[in-house]
Amino acid sequence: MSSQHEARIDEIRRHPDFAALVSKRSRFAWLLTVAMLVIYFGFILLVAFGKEILSQPLGSGVTTLGIPIGLGVIVSAFVLTAIYVRRANSEFDALTERLAQHTERS
Amino acid sequence: MTRLVMAALAAVASGLLMLPALAAGDLEGGTKQAVNSSAIAMFLVFVVATLGITKWAAGRTKSASDFYAAGGGITGFQNGLAIAGDYMSAASFLGISALVFASGFDGLIYSVGWLVGWPIVMFLIAERLRNLGKYTFADVAAFRLQARPVRILSAVGTLTVVAVYLIAQMVGAGKLIELLFGLEYLVAVAIVGALMIIYVAFGGMVATTWVQIVKACLLLGGASFMAFMVLLKFNFSPEALFQAAVTAHPGGVSIMGPGKLVSDPVSAVSLGLALMFGTAGLPHILMRFFTVKDAKAARKSVLYATGFIGYFYILTFIIGFGAITLLMNDPAYFEVAADGTYNKTTGLLGGANMAAIHLAKAVGGSLFLGFISAVAFATILAVVAGLTLAGATAISHDLYASVFAKGRSTEGREVLISKVSAVAIGFIAVVLGYIFEEQNVAFMVGLAFAVAASCNFPVLVMTMLWSGTTTRGAVAGGSLGLISAVVMMILGPAVWVKTLGHSAAIFPYDNPALFSMTLAFLGIWLVSLFDRSASADAERAAFAAQFVRSETGIGAEVSASAH
Numbered sequence: 001m002s003s004q005h006e007a008r009i010d011e012i013r014r015h016p017d018f019a020a021l022v023s024k025r026s027r028f029a030w031l032l033t034v035a036m037l038v039i040y041f042g043f044i045l046l047v048a049f050g051k052e053i054l055s056q057p058l059g060s061g062v063t064t065l066g067i068p069i070g071l072g073v074i075v076s077a078f079v080l081t082a083i084y085v086r087r088a089n090s091e092f093d094a095l096t097e098r099l100a101q102h103t104e105r106s
Numbered sequence: 107m108t109r110l111v112m113a114a115l116a117a118v119a120s121g122l123l124m125l126p127a128l129a130a131g132d133l134e135g136g137t138k139q140a141v142n143s144s145a146i147a148m149f150l151v152f153v154v155a156t157l158g159i160t161k162w163a164a165g166r167t168k169s170a171s172d173f174y175a176a177g178g179g180i181t182g183f184q185n186g187l188a189i190a191g192d193y194m195s196a197a198s199f200l201g202i203s204a205l206v207f208a209s210g211f212d213g214l215i216y217s218v219g220w221l222v223g224w225p226i227v228m229f230l231i232a233e234r235l236r237n238l239g240k241y242t243f244a245d246v247a248a249f250r251l252q253a254r255p256v257r258i259l260s261a262v263g264t265l266t267v268v269a270v271y272l273i274a275q276m277v278g279a280g281k282l283i284e285l286l287f288g289l290e291y292l293v294a295v296a297i298v299g300a301l302m303i304i305y306v307a308f309g310g311m312v313a314t315t316w317v318q319i320v321k322a323c324l325l326l327g328g329a330s331f332m333a334f335m336v337l338l339k340f341n342f343s344p345e346a347l348f349q350a351a352v353t354a355h356p357g358g359v360s361i362m363g364p365g366k367l368v369s370d371p372v373s374a375v376s377l378g379l380a381l382m383f384g385t386a387g388l389p390h391i392l393m394r395f396f397t398v399k400d401a402k403a404a405r406k407s408v409l410y411a412t413g414f415i416g417y418f419y420i421l422t423f424i425i426g427f428g429a430i431t432l433l434m435n436d437p438a439y440f441e442v443a444a445d446g447t448y449n450k451t452t453g454l455l456g457g458a459n460m461a462a463i464h465l466a467k468a469v470g471g472s473l474f475l476g477f478i479s480a481v482a483f484a485t486i487l488a489v490v491a492g493l494t495l496a497g498a499t500a501i502s503h504d505l506y507a508s509v510f511a512k513g514r515s516t517e518g519r520e521v522l523i524s525k526v527s528a529v530a531i532g533f534i535a536v537v538l539g540y541i542f543e544e545q546n547v548a549f550m551v552g553l554a555f556a557v558a559a560s561c562n563f564p565v566l567v568m569t570m571l572w573s574g575t576t577t578r579g580a581v582a583g584g585s586l587g588l589i590s591a592v593v594m595m596i597l598g599p600a601v602w603v604k605t606l607g608h609s610a611a612i613f614p615y616d617n618p619a620l621f622s623m624t625l626a627f628l629g630i631w632l633v634s635l636f637d638r639s640a641s642a643d644a645e646r647a648a649f650a651a652q653f654v655r656s657e658t659g660i661g662a663e664v665s666a667s668a669h
């Protein structure tokens with residue numbers, strides 16, 4: 001690794017944009033991770049301790065509350081992923097790009 | 107695009123030359139069950155097409171980067187499909203639809219676990235992995251730690267996962283093909299072994315990727331058609347489908363709610379953790395992120411993969427319920443006793459896992475049955491090819507090049523070692539498939555996920571996210587996770603009781619991940635914390651530079667397609 005490269009890495013590390021990028025993104029990613037954990041393990045615990053809730057029929061038919069909840073967990077996995085991609089594609093990529101450009105000239 | 111199609115066509119044509127030898131073996135076995143000639147014909151089309159792809163891929167595989175990572179030239183969308191093809195096994199297609207068929211809602215509970223790891227891969231792993239690594243996740247773990255011990259640990263973790271996962275796939279493949287195509291078990295296992303060796307040794311990651319993409323399209327297409335036909339019969343009313351299922355199923359309305367699957371919350375949570383974090387530690391999946399050009403494309407890959415896999419699990423749920431309504435009242439699909447009775451939930455011809463296969467016949471006739479049988483075979487091939495490549499890469503790139511040759515090897519030699527390793531892994535897989543034919547291998551996939559969650563995942567996450575992680579910490583914690591997962595699995599009900607025949611399990615839970623993962627993280631944290639060696643200080647100091655690259659991608663490996 002050249003010393004020039006090392007100097008650039010050091011500059012990025014001290015750049016306020018880097019701190020902003022890292023703190024925003026990691027807070028967001030951990031928030032979504034916790035959301036997924038709560039949804040999934042909430043579902044598992046509901047299966048273990050709330051069987052009657054999930055077996056409750058919706059209206060007069062045989063379809064139970066468990067069906068939309070179970071399918072909802074599957075859909076939520078995709079939706080959470082999509083929410084992350086949306087913000088990463090716009091905000092985080094722009095911040096990274098700006099950071100790369102700002103430090104390139106030096 | 108036209109150039110690609112032309113190349114593929116030319117390759118298929120030349121692949122035909124290789125056909126006679128394989129066809130002879132297939133058709134000879136096939137005569138025993140004439141019913142399956144359409145299945146064999148369609149499978150042969152798949153084999154010819156994939157051999158064509160392999161030939162085309164071999165021509166494009168020149169450097170180590172081509173061999174391990176398809177030169178970084180796969181797009182996010184293609185990689186999303188390939189990941190789906192790498193991940194959706196025949197076990198999830200046949201096994202989950204069979205579980206829905208037998209117990210309804212419980213199948214949904216089980217399938218959910220296989221999906222929820224993907225968001226975790228996205229939020230914590232994918233982009234950083236792409237920014238830091240080159241070909242394997244060990245590249246990432248060894249970024250600032252000492253290469254030798256860390257790569258040995260990563261390679262052992264990789265090979266353990268690959269070995270147990272491969273055994274499960276080989277035994278499943280042999281049984282399935284024996285049943286669907288009327289081939290001898292050993293012949294079936296040998297064909298799978300031969301094809302995976304050819305794909306990987308000649309076509310490397312390019313061939314593996316395209317085999318996985320073709321398989322994903324076939325599986326998603328076939329399953330979509332089945333679910334569509336089921337829903338069509340009920341005018342696209344889920345309530346009407348469920349009504350008919352409740353009427354047909356001996357369990358009645360109980361199939362619409364949770365049954366016996368989660369009887370013990372600790373086991374359920376432990377299995378959930380293994381599935382969730384194991385997904386983020388599977389070496390053949392992690393390797394796929396190096397086939398795209400940058401972190402942005404890696405991110406896109408996960409989004410598409412999550413979409414495809416989630417959609418697929420919804421399909422298996424519809425297929426399972428469709429099988430209940432269309433098969434259970436028709437004795438033609440069951441082993442019928444002399445007095446005309448049959449067991450509706452367990453008595454399917456060919457065993458419980460055949461629900462989706464029989465449904466294919468019910469909705470699409472014998473031609474479609476042939477198609478779905480061929481798709482099931484293709485599904486296995488795509489998964490074992492991915493596993494073989496991951497194992498071969500761990501041997502050549504992590505063990506040979508970095509540990510034995512200590513970086514003094516050439517690129518060409520490293521790739522050669524990888525190809526030889528692929529051949530060896532293929533042979534070993536066939537032998538293990540043969541040895542384990544009569545064993546209960548259902549626990550092996552659970553073990554693969556437990557090891558991935560307890561060794562690979564903690565090492566990867568802690569080296570990427572915690573500046574305090576040192577070589578000693580990573581190696582101690584990772585080894586602890588690996589060993590404890592394997593030991594607890596052996597002492598648990600699945601192996602100690604069901605396989606070894608003891609009367610009571612020493613470790614009470616089916617999956618060890620809750621405990622082995624905790625041990626791994628604690629081990630890495632504590633040993634790193636008390637590591638006072640000089641190298642440990644240097645490793646902690648090197649975190650800053652690694653962190654900049656991991657978070658921004660500045661300085662990351664540029665894909666080969668760029669130059």
